[in-house]
Amino acid sequence: MKTRILTVAALLATSTSAYAVGLDRSGQSIGALFETGNHLEFSLGYTNPTVEGQTVAAFGGAPIGNVGDNFLIWSGAIKMDINEQLSFAVIVDEPYGADTFYGESPATSILGGTGATVDSFAVTALGRYKFNENWSIHGGIRYQEVSASVTLGGLAFNSPATPFTPSGVNGYEGNFSSGGGVGYVIGGAYEIPDIALRVALTYNSAIDYDLRTTESIRGAVIATGGTTAVRAPESVNLDFQTGIAQNTLLFGSIRWANYGQTEVTPAGFQGLTGNSLTDLENGVDINIGVGRRFNEKWSGSFAIGYSSEGEDDLVSPLAPTNGSYSVSVGAKYDVNENFAISGGVRYTNLGDAISAPGGRGVANFDGNDAVSVGVKFAYKF
Secondary structure (H helix, E strand, C coil): CCHHHHHHHHHHHHHCCCCCCCCECCCCCCHHHHCCCCEEEEEEEEEEEECCEEECHHHCCCEECCCECCEEEEEEEEEEECCCCEEEEEEEECCECEEEECCCCCCCCCCCCCEEEEEEEEEEEEEEEECCCCEEEEEEEEEEEEEEEEEECCHHHCCCCCCCCCCCCCCEEEEEEEEEEEEEEEEEEEEEHHHCEEEEEEEECCEEEEEEEEEEECCEEEEEEEEEEEEECCEEEEEEEEEEECCEEEEEEEEEECHHHCCCCCHHHHHHHCCCCCCCCCEEEEEEEEEEECCCCEEEEEEEEEECCCCCCEECCCCCCCCEEEEEEEEEEECCCCEEEEEEEEEEEECCEEECHHHCCCEEECCEEEEEEEEEEEEEC
16 A cells, blocks of 8 residues: 555645634644655645624624635645654644634624734644654644734624623724744654554643733723733644555544633733633544545545534624534645645535624624635655
């Protein structure tokens, strides 16, 4: 069985981006570390979401246009062998992100002007040591940066018209400058090369930041020059693959992320409301699929995915979806022995949710979805 060929087929599912638990974007994959020989890769993914809703009857049943902005993510990696037992890799990606904005007027709509943007960047340096052809360990360090901005707008954030919401924060804006932190990665793997079997378990530590913060309400500064402590969540990735027939591979992954430990509580907002800006829950992403080698040039894959829902349908207006299901198809073309191009398309059905600032639902978001496309270039040297 041609392990290298089938391993690439398994990776086709990662060449597209989609909505996942919490703020996840890349899934923090370390698949490049398990490539055979010296390996260089670059991936690009684009997602076009449709996240539309309608205010509840008590607020007029007015339609809410698409609040999900398109986004682009990229990643790259280089992996090299030092000897038969020791190898290393450097992986660059964008692990977290958010792009949400309600375009209506904050003076006349329930949530107009509300929005959130989160950007991130990470560099992970990993080493892998093979005890034998079956067992190995891997680990390393990760440097990660995040930045964000949040706006709260619309009548839902006024007081006393809607006293169930935070008091008088219509027009709030918080800007969190880019800050960096360091964490670690550790794990192990079991393999049977003859049948392309590999099971790899990886722990990603939490990473803490102190982000310089400026806060204002309707242009009037309420806090500046301070910092906000933010923790990116710890997570565990389980990746597996195995040959199930000649030139056919079963593959999958399970990722758990501890978003319950991720809170953004800037001083000004907390002083006004006593609350945090975020309302994130722990979650699980599951993907499973089949890869197939058709001939010397072409391979393909099909996969399905699931992202867990929260405890109820009430969510922050900054992220008005609740879980998801997805279907992905991919293809890979071997240009020659050294260079390959792979790509994929993913359709994601976004779970229905109720936007609930202050804990009471003001808008329903039903029947939404996202389409993602991606491409990966890989080179052996």
